Amino acid sequence: MARCAAIRSIAPAVSAALASGTRDLVGALVDDAGKSFDLTADFDAMADFEKTGLTGRLGGGFTDLCMAKLGYAWMDLASNLLPGHSGRLGDFIYDGPATGGHGVVLVEAKATCASSVTATDVKGTAERGYRNQVDPYVGSTSIPGVGTIFQGYAVCLGAAPGVAGGFGHVVETAVATVPGGSGGGGGSSAAATLVGGRLAISNYRAVSNLINAPVLFAHLEQLLGRSASIAGHEQQRFLRLKVGDQWFLTGSAPSFDHWPSPGTVPPFMLDEAVAEPLLNQISLIVRQGRRPWDGLPTFLLPTTPESFGPDATGRFPFVRFPDGLAYVVGKIDAVSSRVWTPLEGLGPPVS
Structure with a gap:
């Protein structure tokens, strides 16, 4: 919802x-x-x-x-x-x-x-x-x-x-109208998939909204032609959180430098396996100086296995969608940070 x-x-x-x-x-x-x-x-x-x-x-x-x-x-x-x-x-x-x-x-x-x-x-x-x-x-x-x-x-x-x-x-639809298509969908795939740039950016604009990443949100708004030009040197800091064996990113204020408590971390996060290729492809578009009316390139993005139930141990650590958006309810096992710069891409983890 x-x-x-x-x-x-x-x-x-x-x-x-x-x-x-x-x-x-x-x-x-x-x-x-x-x-x-x-x-x-x-x-x-x-x-x-x-x-x-x-x-x-x-x-x-x-x-x-x-x-x-x-x-x-x-x-x-x-x-x-x-x-x-x-x-x-x-x-x-x-x-x-x-x-x-x-x-x-x-x-x-x-x-x-x-x-x-x-x-x-x-x-x-x-x-x-x-x-x-x-x-x-x-x-x-x-x-x-x-x-x-x-x-x-x-x-x-x-x-x-x-x-x-x-x-x-x-x-x-009973029978897809494109030859080779089928009337039913399959399960999520871990393989990277091509997706139209307009749809990908609109989707992750909403995700950046939910994970509290205002710098990323502003750049995606600009790429969609909905806002004025933004300085490329601004940084978006992310908390990098480990839940079980999965790493997630969520937006963080620059002054946030301590171990997060449940009340200080937004529950919405983005799976790092999706975030890294996504952010680096966005940075490539920014470096190229692409404008909305130039047309947006196709994105090559992975999808994550959807998870809407308990894991093998009976725990319920997170709910995750195929685009990588997750609602985390489990215990945070480790924390570090990463910084995304629009012109340079996503930096390495920093403890």
Whole structure:
């Protein structure tokens, strides 16, 4: 849900407030004692406009989880990539290993939370969403610098407040319209994948927002043509944190030079295995003096195995998406730092 909020073209402070408020609200209204999605009866006590807003955010978050499980890594709003497009348009554009390099997919996110909701209702909502907001664009719409929409999905989450067990339904293109494509996605791959520069930068602009990296955020805004020129000598310092056997980066103020405590480290981090090639490719673009209207080059980026459950030991150290964004809840085992300079790239670890 935080990813879906951060992908919008709003200030980092607003995005952070939305993520924080939604996290607390979901924590209070979703019963996580079992394995199903269970809304508590308190949901019905909220005002209608509050229920509507939260239902939409739940639909976006559920859809993003489904797409990650299907092997898609990078996302942006369809309205950002197809501005002024006439007609009803799905919510998100995704790319990732599951596309097989054939193009991108258009996805509509739906949700319905009501006391009378049934599996049939959820299925019908997803089917209408696909028919009206996705299918008209599949195979017929191309996004410059991103790719052709060759496949589509509509995902719907349903839940009845106070009733155990939610519903989910996914509708997808039956047969991809590009030869060699398939109607289903695969799992995440560790191999590097080509992704359009516009989509990659939009995706990691949102990630930089969540991991508290304002210098990186400002440069990505500039590359998207949304801000004025920025000095190339500014530095973005990252804390480098080890959780289990994984290293993550998260934004840090220049004066932050002590061992982090749980209250001083943002929970959102970026897997170092993705951050290093990403930041070095961004620095190459900055050194070349590329402007938004010159066109952005294709990125070659790895994807990480998605992790939404406990590890082999039963621990739950972090939630991680294929693009490397992680929500860390486990113990920090080691700490160092790294500095990214827009003109020079990501520096070595410093203890």
